[in-house]
Amino acid sequence: MDRIGNFKIYIQYFFLFLFTLLFVPASFYHRPVEGIDASWDIAIHLAYKYHLVFGKDFVFTYGPLGILHSRHPISINLFVYLLFDLYFLGTLFFVMKKIFASHFGIGLVFFIFFGIITTMNESFEVWYFFFFLFYLFSLLKEFSKRIYLIQAMLLSLILFYFKMSLGMIVIIIFFAIITYLVICRKINYKVFLSVILIYIFSIGLSAILLHVDLKGYITTGLYLINGYNDSMFKPINSEYFIFIITALSIILIIAIWIMYRIFASFRKKEFLKNSDEIVVYGILALAMYIFFKLGFVRGESHFHMFFKGVILLTPFLFLYSPQGIQRKIASVCSWIVLIISFWAMNNIPGGYRPYSRIKNLSFLPIKIEEIKNYIRGIVDYNKAVAASNNLDREDNELKKIIGNATVDIIPFEISKIYFYGLHYNPRPVIQSYAVYNEFLDSLNYQKYMSASAPDYVLFSHSSIDGRFPFFDESKTKLALLNRYRIVGEFKDDLILKKKDTENIDLLKEVEVVNVTFGQDIPVRKTNDLQYSQFIIEYSNWGKLRRIFYQPPELKVTFTLQNGEIRTFRAIKPILAEGVLVNKYIDALQEFQLLMQSKGLLNSDVKKIRIGPDSIHSGFKDNIKMVTTYYKFRDKSPAEQIADSLSTAELLNRYKPIEIDSSVLAKDNIRIGIEYYKNHSQIIEISGWAYRENANNEDAIIKTILRSKDKIYELPTKLLARSDVAAYFKRPDISNAGFISTVSGSQLEPGDYQIGIAVMYKDSLKKWFNYIPDNHLLIRSHYKIEKLSSIHSLQVQKNDIEYNIASVEENGNEILIDGWAFFKNADSRNTKINLIFQDTTGITYRINTDIVRRADVSSYFKNPLLDYSGFAVIILKDKLPPGVYSLGIETVCCKEQIGYGMSDKKINIGTR
Numbered sequence: 001m002d003r004i005g006n007f008k009i010y011i012q013y014f015f016l017f018l019f020t021l022l023f024v025p026a027s028f029y030h031r032p033v034e035g036i037d038a039s040w041d042i043a044i045h046l047a048y049k050y051h052l053v054f055g056k057d058f059v060f061t062y063g064p065l066g067i068l069h070s071r072h073p074i075s076i077n078l079f080v081y082l083l084f085d086l087y088f089l090g091t092l093f094f095v096m097k098k099i100f101a102s103h104f105g106i107g108l109v110f111f112i113f114f115g116i117i118t119t120m121n122e123s124f125e126v127w128y129f130f131f132f133l134f135y136l137f138s139l140l141k142e143f144s145k146r147i148y149l150i151q152a153m154l155l156s157l158i159l160f161y162f163k164m165s166l167g168m169i170v171i172i173i174f175f176a177i178i179t180y181l182v183i184c185r186k187i188n189y190k191v192f193l194s195v196i197l198i199y200i201f202s203i204g205l206s207a208i209l210l211h212v213d214l215k216g217y218i219t220t221g222l223y224l225i226n227g228y229n230d231s232m233f234k235p236i237n238s239e240y241f242i243f244i245i246t247a248l249s250i251i252l253i254i255a256i257w258i259m260y261r262i263f264a265s266f267r268k269k270e271f272l273k274n275s276d277e278i279v280v281y282g283i284l285a286l287a288m289y290i291f292f293k294l295g296f297v298r299g300e301s302h303f304h305m306f307f308k309g310v311i312l313l314t315p316f317l318f319l320y321s322p323q324g325i326q327r328k329i330a331s332v333c334s335w336i337v338l339i340i341s342f343w344a345m346n347n348i349p350g351g352y353r354p355y356s357r358i359k360n361l362s363f364l365p366i367k368i369e370e371i372k373n374y375i376r377g378i379v380d381y382n383k384a385v386a387a388s389n390n391l392d393r394e395d396n397e398l399k400k401i402i403g404n405a406t407v408d409i410i411p412f413e414i415s416k417i418y419f420y421g422l423h424y425n426p427r428p429v430i431q432s433y434a435v436y437n438e439f440l441d442s443l444n445y446q447k448y449m450s451a452s453a454p455d456y457v458l459f460s461h462s463s464i465d466g467r468f469p470f471f472d473e474s475k476t477k478l479a480l481l482n483r484y485r486i487v488g489e490f491k492d493d494l495i496l497k498k499k500d501t502e503n504i505d506l507l508k509e510v511e512v513v514n515v516t517f518g519q520d521i522p523v524r525k526t527n528d529l530q531y532s533q534f535i536i537e538y539s540n541w542g543k544l545r546r547i548f549y550q551p552p553e554l555k556v557t558f559t560l561q562n563g564e565i566r567t568f569r570a571i572k573p574i575l576a577e578g579v580l581v582n583k584y585i586d587a588l589q590e591f592q593l594l595m596q597s598k599g600l601l602n603s604d605v606k607k608i609r610i611g612p613d614s615i616h617s618g619f620k621d622n623i624k625m626v627t628t629y630y631k632f633r634d635k636s637p638a639e640q641i642a643d644s645l646s647t648a649e650l651l652n653r654y655k656p657i658e659i660d661s662s663v664l665a666k667d668n669i670r671i672g673i674e675y676y677k678n679h680s681q682i683i684e685i686s687g688w689a690y691r692e693n694a695n696n697e698d699a700i701i702k703t704i705l706r707s708k709d710k711i712y713e714l715p716t717k718l719l720a721r722s723d724v725a726a727y728f729k730r731p732d733i734s735n736a737g738f739i740s741t742v743s744g745s746q747l748e749p750g751d752y753q754i755g756i757a758v759m760y761k762d763s764l765k766k767w768f769n770y771i772p773d774n775h776l777l778i779r780s781h782y783k784i785e786k787l788s789s790i791h792s793l794q795v796q797k798n799d800i801e802y803n804i805a806s807v808e809e810n811g812n813e814i815l816i817d818g819w820a821f822f823k824n825a826d827s828r829n830t831k832i833n834l835i836f837q838d839t840t841g842i843t844y845r846i847n848t849d850i851v852r853r854a855d856v857s858s859y860f861k862n863p864l865l866d867y868s869g870f871a872v873i874i875l876k877d878k879l880p881p882g883v884y885s886l887g888i889e890t891v892c893c894k895e896q897i898g899y900g901m902s903d904k905k906i907n908i909g910t911r
Contacts, residue, residue, distance in 0.1 A: 012100045015109055020093050022116050022363075025085060026370040028377025029071045029384060032418055036464070039414035040431055041070030046417070046424045049075040054210070055217030059428040059443065061224055063217065064210040065162040068124055073384035074418070082378065088124065091131050091151070098138075099319070107331070111315075111338060117354045117363055118342050119308040125163045126305075130312040131155050132170055133283065136177055137320060140276040143186055153199055157206055164221040165228070169290065173283055174199070180279055220428070220440070227436025231571045233550040234299035234465055243303050244296065246344050250310055250337050251288060257317060257333050258285065261326075280320045287313055297550060303348045307341040314338065391421035398422065398490050405455035409493075410480075411462055411472060416493075425454040432472040433464045438577030441475040448479035457484060458493040461588040468556060468568035470585040474531070474578055478504070478630070481529075485639065486595055486646065494592060504529070507629040517621045518611040520559065523582050525604055525812065528629045530582040534575040534610055535624035542618030552618030559607040560584055560679045561813075570610060578628070581608050589682045592650060596643035598632040603679040606811065654682060654743040656705065656712035659766075664711070664757065667767035668692040671756050672724075678744075678776055685714070686739040688724045689756040691767055696732045700759050703740035704768060705752040705776060708828040708850065708867045712747070713757065714740040749780035751851040751867070777871065780849050784878050787843040799823065800898035801860075802888040807906060814874045814906060816886070819856050821868040825892045832870040835887035835899065836879065836906075844879065845889065848872040881909030 032042050043058075044066045052058040062069060067076055068084055096112070119126075132155040138148045156174045160167030175196075182192040207214040236244065258281045265274040288310065295306025314334040321330035346355045357363040398420045406425030409417055411432035417424050427444035429435045435444060447453060457480065463469035470477065482504045484496040507528065515521050517536070524530065542552050556570035566586070584603040585591055593601040610623060635643065673687040685703050690696045703714040719737030755770035802820035809815075820832050827850075836844040851869030887901035 008104070012097075012104055015112075016093055016096055016100065019096060019112060019116060020089055021371065022120070022367055023089060023092055024367070024371050024374055025071075026121065026373065027071075028081060028085075028374045029073050029381055031384070032072050032074065032388075032415060034413065034415045034419075036412050036431070036433075039412055041066075042072060042074065042418045043414045043424075043426065043430050044070060045072050045074035045076065046414070048211075050424055051211065052426070053213050053216075055213040055215070055220055057428060058426065058430065059216075059220045059224070059440070060430055060434065061163060061165055061228070063161040063164045063167070064212060065158060068162060072388075073381055074388045076385075078378070078381045078385075081381075088127070091155075092127070095131060095134050099315075103319070111335065114338055114342060114358075115311050115315075117358055118338070118345050119311055120354070120357075120363070121352070122304075122308045125159060125166055126309055126312065128155055128159050128162065129166060129170065129287070129309075132159060133287070133313075133316065136174065136283075137280055137316065139177065139181070140186075140279065143181060149195065153202060157202060160203070161206065161210055161212065164217065165225050166290070168218070168221055168225070169286075171203075173286075177279070177283075184275065220443070223437060223439045224434070227440065227573055229293070229297060229546060230551055230573050231436040232433075232465075233297045234301070235550065235553060236296070236299040240300055240303075240349070243344060243348060246340055247292060247295065247306050247310075250340055251292065253333055253336055254284070254288060254310075254314065254317065257330065261321070277320055277322075280316060284313055284316055300349045304345060304351065307344045307348070311338055311341050388418075391419065394421055396420050401488055401490065401495060402456050407456040407458060408454040409458040410476075411460065411469070413460070416458060425452075427454075427476065432476075433467075435473045435476070435574075436571075437573035438475070441473055441577055444473060444476040445479045448476060448483055453483060453498055455498050457496040458490070459496055459588075459591070460493045461585075461591055466569040467571065468586075470591075471556075471568075471571070471574055471579045474574070474580060477580075478531070481595060481630075486592060486643075492588070494588060502633070503635075504630045504632055507631055509629055511625075511627040513625050513627075515623045515625050517617070517619055517623050518609065520607040520609045521625065522607055522811070523605045525606075526582060526629070527599060528582075528631045529580060529599065531578045531628050531630065532581045533578040533624075533626040535626070536572055536575060536610065537620045537622075539618055539620050545618055552612065554619070555611050557609040557611065558584060558605050559609075561604045561606050562679045563810075564677065564679045575610065578626075581605055584679065586677070587680075587682065587684070589650060590680060593647065593681060596647045601647070601681050651681060651743040651745050654715050654741045655746045656714050656742050659704070659711050659713050661711050663764050664766050664768045667694075667758070667769060669756050669758060669767065669769040671769070671771055673754075673771065673774065676774075681744055683742050683744050683776065684739065685754065686719075686737075688721050688733075688736040689738065689758065690724075690730070690733040690736045691758050694758075694767075696730075696736060696758070698760055699736075700761065701736070701738045702757045702759065702766075703738070704755045704757045705742075705747070706755065706770065707748065707750050707752050708852075710748075712742075712752075714742045716740040744778055747778045749778050749849055751849065751869070752776040752778065753852060775852060777849060777851060779871075779873065780847060782846055782848075782872060782874070784874075785845045787845055800888065800890050800900055802890075802900055802902070804886055804888070804902050804904045807886070807904060812876050814876060814908075815871070816874065817851070817869065817871040818888075819853050819865075819868045820870065820888045820890050821856075821865050822890060822892055822896055822898060825896065826864045827867040828864075829893055830868070831891040833889040833891070834870075834872055834874075835889055835901070836884040837887065837901070838880075838882040838884050842880075844884075846872060846874060876908050879908050883907050883910060 032038065040060060040062070044062060047054065047058045048067070054064050071081060132152060135148045135152040135155065139152060142148065152174060156170045159170045178192060178195055181187045182189060204214065207217070261281065262278060265271045265278065271278065291306045291309035294309070295302050314337045317330045318327060318334050321327045342354060345351050346353055357366070399422065402422060404423055407417060407422045408426045414430065427447045429440045429444055435441045459480070461469050463472050480496060482502050483498055485499055486494050487497040488495040538546060538551070545551055551572070554570040554572055555567055557565060557567045559565050582605050583594060583599050584605050585594055590602055612619060668691070669689055670692050671687065671689045673685065675684065675686045677684050689701050690699065701718060702716045705712045705714065717739045718735055719739060720735055721737035722734050724736050725731055725734040752775060753770050754774040754776060755768055757766040757768040759766040800820055800822055803818045804816065805818040807814065807816050816834060821827050821830060832848050832850065834846050834848055848870040849872065850867050851871050852867055853869035854866060856868050857863050857865040884906050885901055886904040886906065887899060889897070889899045891897050
């Protein structure tokens with residue numbers, strides 16, 4: 001029997017060591033890289049480097065021990081990582097040893113093995129949470145073992161400073177369990193008070209050691225937790241609904257077991273006797289809810305958080321269920337949950353396929369290589385730290401501009417600050433997408449308005465999840481407009497420098513109106529900046545969705561002055577804090593124009609609509625809209641000159657090149673236009689294109705514009721489009737993407753047909769094709785001329801054909817279009833004017849833009865009529881009030897003049 005007992009112990013230790021080795025980290029440290037998530041990883045390390053205070057200078061979902069997540073060789077001593085790894089592995093060993101001591105068997109070994117393979121590479125905080133629950137639940141049975149209490153306290157502190165959102169919940173659970181123990185008289189009040197005081201003292205002492213402003217850390221943490229759900233949720237594609245169903249089936253299995261145990265306790269009148277078990281179930285239910293929210297608020301990219309997390313929770317059903325048939329049932333439930341989770345992890349997007357690792361036994365060579373890599377990392381770590389430190393001393397292009405001055409970056413690519421060795425001085429909430437509400441935005445605003453504001457800001461224009469980028473950190477951007485000015489560019493960033501004076505003033509006018517959800521809201525046309533708060537409330541249905549799954553989705557739709565409509569995802573708490581609504585800032589160049597032209601060169605927003613994503617909106621019908629206005633101050637003469645030159649340089653940068661039509665050869669070119677904007681001074685066309693019957697590997701794509709007498713080639717940037725190559729199954733078009741940009745001021749007024757040209761290096765020939773029904777209209781500067789009478793037009797009279805097709809009123813503007821032509825003249829040489837005559841005979845003339853009208857030339861079977869169309873915008877306040885008849889004047893070659901009066905009338909200011 002002794003030999004059998006010893007053999008069993010040897011087997012236990014074999015599996016203990018094997019399972020512990022499987023948890024050795026894949027690497028001792030991670031090399032910093034670029035990217036949105038990699039950037040906040042780097043930022044936590046930079047916070048240590050520059051002695052920033054968490055909760056005050058630095059606010060994020062991860063706290064000071066977030067370095068254990070990123071593990072970069074930046075400002076952290078080697079022994080910090082090493083000691084935490086030893087502590088983690090030692091705790092894991094002790095927990096499994098205790099479980100083996102009471103429940104060792106072949107079934108348990110297989111369960112742990114499959115659980116480890118399925119949860120492999122999961123974040124440390126999830127495992128720390130499991131350890132915390134294990135020691136906390138062990139306290140319920142054996143409070144006399146102080147090691148359980150010490151471990152539970154220590155693990156809760158690690159979690160609190162590791163990931164703030166999970167850590168705050170852990171601390172609440174700890175207080176709840178200690179309170180439960182005193183209520184149940186498992187401990188007396190003296191022990192209770194001692195534990196509480198020691199715990200609070202430990203939190204305070206660790207906050208000092210880790211540079212944490214405890215009050216700020218907790219306060220900002222609560223705002224981050226509250227705002228995360230509203231701001232960061234990501235709707236799940238219908239193809240992934242199977243994983244929601246899978247998760248709900250797991251929850252149902254566990255819920256049925258818990259409800260059965262509670263019901264059985266009531267029925268047998270053993271509720272008080274089984275109160276420890278009920279408390280465990282209550283905490284597991286809370287944990288299950290947390291993991292469900294973590295896994296499904298962000299959709300596809302976070303599914304693994306639920307399925308891995310739930311595997312670590314279900315063993316507690318077995319460990320804390322009564323012996324006998326109850327424990328066997330709990331064991332079956334645990335196995336079912338493990339199998340379902342294993343299937344999910346084998347099929348979720350981006351999963352690492354645990355089935356293949358087990359089937360091929362590849363987990364063993366993978367882990368052996370990871371252990372080797374871990375050991376190499378320990379050896380190389382100090383060299384990596386030295387390489388990071390050298391970045392501060394190395395010279396580079398950006399440092400030549402900024403030097404040793406302090407710098408922040410908007411919206412999120414903090415890695416640039418690290419790689420260029422700059423002095424980091426961030427706003428508290430370090431990345432724009434994480435500024436979930438007005439409180440957090442105000443922290444950043446106050447930083448930028450204070451004396452401690454960074455000397456420079458690297459600014460680019462982007463966001464996540466289909467948001468409108470300029471709405472992120474609206475208040476902080478207001479501080480940028482107020483305290484900073486543009487002094488240069490570097491790659492994709494504008495370089496902003498802090499000023500001693502302010503740029504804008506808050507006007508006292510405040511408007512409060514109630515508007516209807518889902519309807520267009522007119523926007524006042526003004527040169528001032530209009531910031532509006534949209535106070536929107538959830539309906540009861542919306543509140544339920546927000547609590548148990550995801551909140552309902554919002555959309556914001558802009559209607560611009562030229563009629564273009566743009567729709568983006570909107571974030572409820574961001575709308576509530578206030579956003580700029582009258583200037584449409586959708587690109588970096590637009591932000592530059594806003595700062596340097598005081599918004600005069602930006603597109604105006606005509607209407608805005610806040611609406612639901614579906615008919616079951618989840619929101620109340622009424623929106624409270626509170627609007628304030630800001631006015632740009634006059635600039636100094638030196639600033640005016642500098643900004644004018646910079647604006648001119650920006651507009652000249654996107655200058656088209658006139659090309660000879662003789663080098664163009666028509667070809668079959670497949671074209672996909674995905675984005676087209678012409679509302680701005682900077683016109684942009686993007687998409688993909690390729691020659692259907694030729695090799696495109698070395699192809700160069702250019703957008704071309706054809707006017708009535710010229711052809712232009714636009715500045716174009718090529719983009720990798722592996723998705724297009726995969727869709728059409730053509731590897732030669734992997735670089736078929738393009739973005740073409742042109743300044744409208746560099747094009748003559750008129751109508752341009754849009755096309756694509758494909759060329760090759762060292763070849764003068766260009767294959768092209770035009771895109772049907774795609775054109776660009778560059779509008780003229782319209783001039784209204786008063787004539788003495790209609791008879792002044794009758795110098796030479798010729799018959800003309802004409803039609804005023806539409807007259808559309810839009811606020812202070814009237815849009816008129818149609819066509820007109822001489823029967824036997826080339827429309828490219830014809831000028832069309834619009835005539836206004838009031839009831840007293842007073843007559844006005846206004847020039848129009850010539851527009852290509854292939855429909856007219858087709859109808860009359862005359863290709864000379866291609867450019868017989870016209871379009872014009874008339875401002876109502878440029879004409880005296882009255883009722884006007886509309887007519888047409890056509891001028892050809894300065895010799896033929898024709899006119900005609902239609903029956904169309906417009907009423908200006910007399911209604």
